[in-house]
Amino acid sequence: MTNLLERLTAWWHAYNVYVALVLVAVGLYLLLPRRRSWGRAAGAVTSVIGMGLLAARSPAFAGFFQQGVFWSLAAVTISAAAATVTFRNPVYCAIWFALALLGTAALFFYQGAQFLGVATVVVYAGAILVTFLFVLMLANPKGQAYYDRISWEAWLAAPAAAVLLGVMTVALARGLPAIDPAVPAGSPDFPVPAVSVARAMSQPRVEEILATDHMAHLGGQLFSRYLLAIEIAGTLLLVALVGAVAIVVHEQRSRATVDAAHPTAGHALTPAALAAGRTQHDSQFAGAGANIHE
Amino acid sequence: MNEISLLQNYLFVGAVLFALGMAGFICRRNMIVMFLCAEMMLQGVSLSLVAWGRFYNDWGGQIMTIFILTVAACEAALALALVMMLFRSSGKLDILVWQYDREENQAPIVDRELPEEPVSDRTHWPELVPAGIEPDQTKLEVRYRRRI
Numbered sequence: 001m002t003n004l005l006e007r008l009t010a011w012w013h014a015y016n017v018y019v020a021l022v023l024v025a026v027g028l029y030l031l032l033p034r035r036r037s038w039g040r041a042a043g044a045v046t047s048v049i050g051m052g053l054l055a056a057r058s059p060a061f062a063g064f065f066q067q068g069v070f071w072s073l074a075a076v077t078i079s080a081a082a083a084t085v086t087f088r089n090p091v092y093c094a095i096w097f098a099l100a101l102l103g104t105a106a107l108f109f110y111q112g113a114q115f116l117g118v119a120t121v122v123v124y125a126g127a128i129l130v131t132f133l134f135v136l137m138l139a140n141p142k143g144q145a146y147y148d149r150i151s152w153e154a155w156l157a158a159p160a161a162a163v164l165l166g167v168m169t170v171a172l173a174r175g176l177p178a179i180d181p182a183v184p185a186g187s188p189d190f191p192v193p194a195v196s197v198a199r200a201m202s203q204p205r206v207e208e209i210l211a212t213d214h215m216a217h218l219g220g221q222l223f224s225r226y227l228l229a230i231e232i233a234g235t236l237l238l239v240a241l242v243g244a245v246a247i248v249v250h251e252q253r254s255r256a257t258v259d260a261a262h263p264t265a266g267h268a269l270t271p272a273a274l275a276a277g278r279t280q281h282d283s284q285f286a287g288a289g290a291n292i293h294e
Numbered sequence: 295m296n297e298i299s300l301l302q303n304y305l306f307v308g309a310v311l312f313a314l315g316m317a318g319f320i321c322r323r324n325m326i327v328m329f330l331c332a333e334m335m336l337q338g339v340s341l342s343l344v345a346w347g348r349f350y351n352d353w354g355g356q357i358m359t360i361f362i363l364t365v366a367a368c369e370a371a372l373a374l375a376l377v378m379m380l381f382r383s384s385g386k387l388d389i390l391v392w393q394y395d396r397e398e399n400q401a402p403i404v405d406r407e408l409p410e411e412p413v414s415d416r417t418h419w420p421e422l423v424p425a426g427i428e429p430d431q432t433k434l435e436v437r438y439r440r441r442i
Contacts, residue, residue: 067303074307081311081334085318090326090387097330100311104337107307111300111348113356116340123363127333127370134374135326138381147388150405151321161317168309172302209351221353222360229357233364240368244375251379 016053023050041099048075070110077103088148090135098128112210115218297349304345311338325380325387329373336366 012019023046030043052072080100087093101124108117139145151157211217222230315334322328340359347355377387384391393402 067299070300070303074303077307078310078314081314084327084330084334085314085322090324093324093327093330097334100334101337104311104341107304107341108344111304111344113344113348113359116344116356116359119360119363120340123367124333127367130370130374131326131330134377138326138377138387145324145387146405147323147386147390148327150323152323152390152403154321157317157321160320161313164316165309165313168313169306172305172309209348209353209356218353218356222357225353226357229361233361236368237364240371244371247372247375247379251382255382 020050020053023047023053026050044079045076048072048079051075070107073103073106073110077107090139090148091132094128094132094135098124101128112214114214301345301349305342308338308340308342308345311335311341313338323389325377325389328389329370329377332369332373333366336362336369 027043027045027047027050030039031047049072052068052075077100080096080103083096084093084100087096101120105117105120108114108120209217312335315331315338318331319328319335322331340362343355343358343362345355347353347358380392381387390403390405396402
């Protein structure tokens with residue numbers, strides 16, 4: 001077993017550049033316009049993975065090899081997120097958002113957060129399905145709606161996003177290299193809570209957060225140290241449930257009053273409104289019956 | 295990849311997701327897409343939290359992400375109920391329909407010219423041809439069918 005694994009590893013070290021090239025070629029072939037239009041997204045993913053593997057081998061990215069997987073996942077996630085924001089058709093937006101979620105879940109796995117990876121997929125799969133149903137239900141049947149074709153103040157939103165990204169990235173570049181165990185904690189160069197950071201950097205990693213009994217640790221923490229937060233989260237779920245019901249019921253009640261005033265204007269949904277509407281309705285139809293069959 | 299560059303990369307990806315989601319939330323006008331963008335911002339924050347948790351070897355990051363999942367579920371329920379209600383009363387998913395809710399001294403946003411729908415994006419739906427004879431319907435059925 002170990003022998004096989006070693007041989008596989010050796011094979012991979014010897015030939016991964018060819019694998020990467022084949023992936024790039026296949027991806028490019030799938031991307032190029034052909035008679036059939038399927039498989040373009042798969043082609044993009046494949047070529048991105050291949051490019052990531054290639055980039056991992058390049059000497060310009062020293063120490064980059066282990067990051068190849070990460071950068072491939074990151075590229076998939078980020079490009080899917082960009083597609084979510086930019087596509088015109090909301091159905092495509094939902095599908096691309098699902099891909100971005102899968103990328104995020106894979107990034108969670110890469111960090112060793114197994115439960116979160118699975119939970120993201122499971123929870124958001126349901127959410128995406130519901131959103132998808134909403135899109136299909138509410139979509140404009142006659143082509144795209146006009147509001148999908150124009151953006152609202154895009155010339156302000158794009159620079160705002162760029163500035164936000166720049167601020168966060170510069171903060172990263174300035175702040176994180178300063179986290180250096182050599183710098184003594186509390187020095188004016190590094191007034192941040194340096195003690196714990198320095199400890200995290202200097203100690204050999206206690207393999208607790210990557211432990212094999214991940215779920216046991218996570219559940220233990222969740223139901224001991226964060227017990228109060230769990231209760232609050234449960235209350236929040238209940239409040240949100242009641243709120244959602246209240247929104248819908250309020251709307252139906254307002255519609256019901258409209259229906260009672262004009263019985264033919266819309267759909268009477270509650271039984272009371274149905275009954276109230278029907279009596280009026282019948283008395284109206286006694287006189288206006290001729291119009292009904294037009 | 296050592297721990298600090300792992301943290302840095304994850305924070306970068308999280309920042310990109312957050313910024314993209316923010317841009318989309320600001321400039322997209324379809325309410326459902328706005329909802330997706332808000333979820334994307336939450337994803338960016340989750341990635342950063344998990345990365346910090348790994349860096350400090352602390353479970354707090356992952357547990358806060360679980361709470362983010364909870365809040366996202368609540369948000370989805372409320373947002374979709376609201377979208378449903380707003381759609382029913384205006385017939386559109388356009389958020390600009392509700393711009394009378396803006397602040398008092400703000401000028402309204404008026405769409406001047408709408409771009410043409412590109413021909414490549416146009417969908418041609420099949421049309422069903424009516425076939426056969428029309429079935430007999432009672433008067434009562436016809437009267438109430440119109441309301442259903």
